[in-house]
Amino acid sequence: MQSISIFRQLGLLCVVSTGLLFSSCSKNNNYTAPSTTYTISASLTAAQEVPATNSTGTGTLTGTYDASTYKLSYTLNWSGLTGAATGMHFHGPAAAGTSAAVEVAITGFPSAASGTVSGTATLTASQNDDLLGGKMYANIHTSANPAGEIRGQVSASK
Secondary structure, three states, X not given: OXXXXXXXXXXXXXXXXXXXXXXXXXXXXXXXXOOOEEEEEEEEEHHHOOOOOOOOOEEEEEEEEEOOOOEEEEEEEEEXXXXXXXXXXXXXXXXXXXXXXXXXXXOOOOOOOOEEEEEEEEOOHHHHHHHHOOOOEEEEEEOOOOOOOEEEEOEEEO
């Protein structure tokens, strides 16, 4: 009879221990999922064009990118171009100093030597990789520089 009592006591001890173990593994309500939002930026200059141009124009690109939705939101400011902007694009994949095809057209910009345009685009998985890998650039074209007057490599940081 005494052996049954010991087994019951051990069983009770196991049940209590297991309950304590599981109660200490409760869900951490303070957990925050890692951010998928990046800040994007670029400084556009004539020296970064391939080949470089003689323009004194400059530009800045700022914005955000949400890697979970592939949504890119941007604002591009420029001034001092040789003439009115005739085209604007994000190109890739390309490291600094190399050229690549257009990946995303920038539309709705004013045809002016100075200005601002804001927009959004939904990237593809491959464009996502180009952007986060530092292999995308933005440039602005003019009549005097139809291949691009100013350019800036886009960086993405958390």
